[in-house]
Amino acid sequence: MTVYHALLELADDHLVLGHRLSEWCGHAPMLEEDLAMPNMALDLIGTARTLYDRAAALEGKGRSEDDMAYLRDERAYRNCLLVERPNEDFAHTVLRQLYFAAFMHPYWIAAQDSTDGVVRGVAGKAVKEMAYHIRHAGEWVIRLGDGTEESAARMRDAVEALSIYVDELFDSSPAAREAEAAGVLPVRADLRTQWDKTIADIFGEAALTLPEAPYPQRGGREGLHGEGLGHLLAEMQSVYRAHPGAQW
Amino acid sequence: MYSQGLIGADGQTNETPEFLETFQKRIDAEEKVEPTDAMPEGYRRTLVRQIGQHAHSEIVGMLPEGNWITRAPSLRRKAALLAKVQDEGGHGLYLYSAAETLGVSREEMTEELHSGKAKYSSIFNYPTLSWADIGTIGWLVDGAAIMNQIPLCRCSFGPYARAMIRVCKEESFHQRQGYEIIMTLAQGTPEQKEMAQDSLNRWWWPSLMMFGPHDADSEHSDQSMTWKIKRFTNDQLRQKFIDATVPQAEYLGLKVPDPDLKWNEEKGGYDHGEIDWDEFWRVVKGHGRMNRDRIKDRRAAWERGAWVREAALAHAEKRRARKIAAE
Amino acid sequence: MTQSMPLWEVFIRPRNGLAHKHAGSLHAADEVMALQAARDVYTRRGEGNSVWVVPSAAITASDPDQAGENFEPTGDKIYRHPTFYEIPEEVGNM
Numbered sequence: 001m002t003v004y005h006a007l008l009e010l011a012d013d014h015l016v017l018g019h020r021l022s023e024w025c026g027h028a029p030m031l032e033e034d035l036a037m038p039n040m041a042l043d044l045i046g047t048a049r050t051l052y053d054r055a056a057a058l059e060g061k062g063r064s065e066d067d068m069a070y071l072r073d074e075r076a077y078r079n080c081l082l083v084e085r086p087n088e089d090f091a092h093t094v095l096r097q098l099y100f101a102a103f104m105h106p107y108w109i110a111a112q113d114s115t116d117g118v119v120r121g122v123a124g125k126a127v128k129e130m131a132y133h134i135r136h137a138g139e140w141v142i143r144l145g146d147g148t149e150e151s152a153a154r155m156r157d158a159v160e161a162l163s164i165y166v167d168e169l170f171d172s173s174p175a176a177r178e179a180e181a182a183g184v185l186p187v188r189a190d191l192r193t194q195w196d197k198t199i200a201d202i203f204g205e206a207a208l209t210l211p212e213a214p215y216p217q218r219g220g221r222e223g224l225h226g227e228g229l230g231h232l233l234a235e236m237q238s239v240y241r242a243h244p245g246a247q248w
Numbered sequence: 249m250y251s252q253g254l255i256g257a258d259g260q261t262n263e264t265p266e267f268l269e270t271f272q273k274r275i276d277a278e279e280k281v282e283p284t285d286a287m288p289e290g291y292r293r294t295l296v297r298q299i300g301q302h303a304h305s306e307i308v309g310m311l312p313e314g315n316w317i318t319r320a321p322s323l324r325r326k327a328a329l330l331a332k333v334q335d336e337g338g339h340g341l342y343l344y345s346a347a348e349t350l351g352v353s354r355e356e357m358t359e360e361l362h363s364g365k366a367k368y369s370s371i372f373n374y375p376t377l378s379w380a381d382i383g384t385i386g387w388l389v390d391g392a393a394i395m396n397q398i399p400l401c402r403c404s405f406g407p408y409a410r411a412m413i414r415v416c417k418e419e420s421f422h423q424r425q426g427y428e429i430i431m432t433l434a435q436g437t438p439e440q441k442e443m444a445q446d447s448l449n450r451w452w453w454p455s456l457m458m459f460g461p462h463d464a465d466s467e468h469s470d471q472s473m474t475w476k477i478k479r480f481t482n483d484q485l486r487q488k489f490i491d492a493t494v495p496q497a498e499y500l501g502l503k504v505p506d507p508d509l510k511w512n513e514e515k516g517g518y519d520h521g522e523i524d525w526d527e528f529w530r531v532v533k534g535h536g537r538m539n540r541d542r543i544k545d546r547r548a549a550w551e552r553g554a555w556v557r558e559a560a561l562a563h564a565e566k567r568r569a570r571k572i573a574a575e
Numbered sequence: 576m577t578q579s580m581p582l583w584e585v586f587i588r589p590r591n592g593l594a595h596k597h598a599g600s601l602h603a604a605d606e607v608m609a610l611q612a613a614r615d616v617y618t619r620r621g622e623g624n625s626v627w628v629v630p631s632a633a634i635t636a637s638d639p640d641q642a643g644e645n646f647e648p649t650g651d652k653i654y655r656h657p658t659f660y661e662i663p664e665e666v667g668n669m
Contacts, residue, residue, distance in 0.1 A: 015323075022317050022326070025333050026310035027545070029553025030580070031341050031354075032601055032612040034310070038334035039615050042327055049323050066322045090556045136611055143604070146566065147559025154555070232318075239321040239379050246437050248321040248379075248429075284639040338616055345600040348582065354602060355579050414599070418620070560604035561578055567605055 003116070003184050004058040005078070005175035008068070009221055010185070011051035012079035015069055016229070017100055018044030019236060020087055029090050036136060040097065043129040047122055054118040066248075070240035074230045075223040078173075082165035084220070084229040091154040094140040095162055101133035102198040103169045103191060110186030119184060138202045145206025152207065159208055167216035169195075176221075263288050275476050280406040283349035291475055292350055295405050297366075298477065299347040304361045305369035306340035308542050312376040313385060321379055328425050329382060335422070339415045346407040362547045364534060371451075371458050373536030380433055380440075380447035386426015388448075388455040388493065394423060395489045396459070399479035408477075427496065434500040441501075448497065449505045456520070457528045459486040465525075491517045582631040583609040585616075587623035595627050603628075 021041035028034040052065035083100060087093045108130060111123035144151040172180060172188045179185040199210055219225070240248075263271075271288055274281070281287055313333050320326035344354045360366035371389055376382065397419070400412040433444040460466060460482040472478040480488075490509075497504050508521035530536065580602035586595035598617045603609035609628040618626065637645055653659050662669050 019318065022330050025317055025330060026314035026337070027549040027552075029549070029556035030602065031307070031337060031344070032603060032608075032616060033553075033556075034337040035334055035341070035619075036612065036615040038330050038337075039619070042330055042334075045323060045327050045330070049327075052323075069323055070321070090553070132614075136615075139607055139611065143563040143608070144556070144559050147563045148555065150555045151559030151562075235318050239319050243321075243437060243439060246321075246440055247432055248325055284636070286639070334619075338619070341601065341616060342599055345582075348600070353579060411599070557580065557604075560608065561580070564605035 002175040002178040003182065004055050006173070006179035006185055007051050007055040007058065007119075009078040009080075009173060009176060011048045011055060011068070012077050013083050013100070014044045014048035014051065016077070016079045016232065017083035017096070018042070018048060019232060020083065020085075021093070021097070023087055024093065033090075037093075040129075040133055040136070043126070043133070047126050047129075050118065050122050054116075066240065070237045074225055074233055077223060077225065077229060077233065078221055079225075079229075080165070080168045080220040081217050081226060082162065082169065084225060084232065085162060085165065086228050088158070088161070089154060090140070091144050091151070091158040092161065094137045094144070095155070095158040097133055097137035098141055098199070098202065099162060099166060099169070101130045101137060102195050105130035105134055105198075106191045106194040107186055107188070110191070113183075114185065115183040134198060138198075141202055141208070142206045145203070145208045155206065155208060160211065163211050164213045164215065164217045166195075167213060168218045168220060171218060171221070173221040272474070275404050275474075278476075279404075280409065281404050282406045290471070291477075294472060294475070294477060295408065296347055296350050296352050298472075299343055299350075299408055300352070300357045300360070301367050301369075303340045303343035303347060303357065304366055305372065306336045306343060307361075308368045308372045308546065309389075310336050310340075311542055311545055312372055312374070312538070313382060315376045316379060316382050319379070320382075325382075325429070332386070332422055332425060335418050338418070339411075342411040342414055343408075346405075346411040349407045358550060362543060362550065364543060367532065369458060370528060370531040370536065371454050372542060373531050373538045374450070374454050375538050377450070378443050378447060380430065380443040381451065383426050383429030383433060383444070384447040384451045386422050386424075387430050387496070388426075388451050389458070390419060390422040390426055391493060392455050392458045392489050394419065395485045395492075402476075402479060404476040430502075431500055434502055444500070445502055448502050452505050453523065453527075454531075456486055456490070456523055457531075459483070459489065461525065461528070487517050490520055494518055580604060583613070583628045584631050584634065585613040586627040586629070587613075587617060588625040589623050591624065595625065598622070600631060606630075 018041045021037050021044065024034075024037045025041075026034065028037055048069070049065050052068040056063045056065060056068055082096060085092065085096055105127065108123040108127040111119055112127065114120045114123065141155065145155040146152070170188045170192050176185060176188065180187045203210060267286070268288060271286070271291070281291075310333050313329065313336070317326065317329050317333060320329050344357060347357060348354060357366065361368070376385070394416070397412055397416050401409055401416055403409045403412065430444050430447075433440040435441075463469060463481045463483045466482055469478065469481055473481070494504055494509065506521045508519065510519055511517075512519045531539070534540075581604070582600055583603055583606075584600050585598045587598045588595045598613075601609065601612050601616055603612050606628060610626060613626045613628050617623075649655075
């Protein structure tokens with residue numbers, strides 16, 4: 001059951017971030033980016049689906065991936081706070097993506113040795129996807145950070161706003177700790193050095209500095225979210241919940 | 249996803265009869281015209297306008313479907329819809345590129361869309377009001393688009409034809425995913441079935457309008473046919489669409505909202521009721537329910553993205569300067 | 576914005592053993608973003624394993640007005656083609 005909970009946390013991270021990215025579709029700053037962002041969103045949603053499916057199998061109650069995604073409310077969602085942050089502007093969006101991918105890339109590298117076959121399978125695919133997300137989001141962070149005065153100011157605002165959500169990425173919930181002990185998932189705290197290096201390299205080029213975050217925000221793994229997630233879920237789940245038991 | 253008879257083509261041209269005759273011979277011999285070739289001004293103008301309208305339709309078309317990405321009722325549907333709307337963006341991009349070979353920039357075309365000068369398919373000025381509309385758009389709108397787009401793969405202008413080949417290849421899943429959605433609803437709960445029927449009721453007539461005015465009222469159609477920009481008339485394509493679609497609706501147990509619709513054995517096709525052309529022209533001229541919102545959304549995305557594009561260009565300039573300094 | 580995004584031509588190699596082939600164009604501020612956009616726009620269905628991007632402005636094209644002098648003189652040099660030569664059937668494939 002603990003592995004089930006740990007996989008759910010991971011799946012929620014991917015679905016919520018994929019959903020946030022999908023909100024951009026048709027509204028991106030340039031047409032080329034209208035194609036790039038759905039690619040990233042589809043990677044994330046694809047990973048979420050496999051993880052929900054695996055979590056549901058471990059739970060053993062016959063629930064589907066959609067039951068997992070559509071029938072839990074915000075207190076039951078276990079995603080970290082970073083991924084639910086609103087899109088705000090393009091600077092926030094690419095930075096959020098970079099922070100997440102810079103964490104998930106080493107995570108999936110380590111997860112390729114998981115004792116769980118499904119996790120190993122996801123890891124093999126996701127490690128490449130996250131490498132690209134780091135590149136794509138990273139190149140944008142560099143361009144916006146070292147672009148115009150306005151873009152640099154917006155980028156600094158994004159860094160200021162999102163850095164308080166970074167520490168939570170490296171925390172392991174009790175469920176995650178058990179999954180880590182069982183060799184199913186990698187130890188989150190071990191990935192900090194790699195994350196710091198990825199960000200430092202990109203920030204160096206982007207003329208940005210990572211601020212100290214003396215009061216990091218935590219709570220997503222216990223279902224203690226910001227107010228935005230409830231709206232995201234209300235929208236996402238509205239049709240599914242309005243027609244209980246229907247097929248789509 | 250697009251199909252609309254060109255609105256307001258102006259095929260007028262001032263070249264010498266000899267020039268026009270030589271050009272027409274090439275067209276008649278099914279030779280493709282490439283961007284740097286000599287071509288009648290009217291041919292160029294018609295293409296710029298048509299490819300531009302087509303590209304704008306793809307881009308504006310992202311909005312009504314994008315309206316349901318965040319509410320798609322299963323993760324499978326969510327992924328498919330996102331991929332589909334992304335495809336529409338790609339098709340807009342290919343088409344803008346094709347028009348750019350004729351010396352008009354994407355920025356210029358974008359400005360024409362935002363100012364209301366450039367037209368796009370009238371169908372996207374109708375709102376998507378239920379999940380079923382996503383199915384109906386795939387089934388009817390993409391279905392209508394395919395009727396128009398397949399012949400465009402043989403269009404006499406090379407870049408347009410090449411773009412359309414890529415578009416058609418990618419779109420082959422669009423109509424199928426739409427029909428699958430509607431089929432699932434039609435075979436689902438009574439509420440779902442009602443949702444499907446309501447959606448068909450609202451989209452049927454606008455879908456027929458997508459093919460454009462009757463041939464008799466379509467002044468510039470002939471010239472486009474002669475130049476082989478267009479291969480079939482509006483009415484021919486519309487008839488093909490109806491004949492293909494009515495049995496698909498019957499299979500689903502859905503009723504096409506046209507009391508005058510009946511099989512005509514003699515012509516081997518369906519007769520249908522009169523299309524409300526007043527509505528068509530009203531919507532084309534900017535007075536549909538969603539016209540203002542669509543343009544407002546596109547303009548907002550463009551304006552909100554300005555600082556991002558400026559930053560990318562400014563950074564590119566710095567990179568170039570640094571590279572030169574390093575050499 | 577007065578300056579516009581530069582245009583790039585995209586070439587894709589479908590698989591090893593084949594040449595890069597023109598796939599289309601796109602807009603990007605620099606070569607790094609052009610390459611990423613090419614990947615995101617033109618390889619969504621496994622269309623290739625290698626991408627080139629070239630600034631459209633860097634292409635030097637032959638002048639269409641010189642098409643006659645460039646390409647027609649070759650038309651009558653039929654001796655460059657194998658079918659120009661007659662070899663008796665008994666000799667077999669050659």
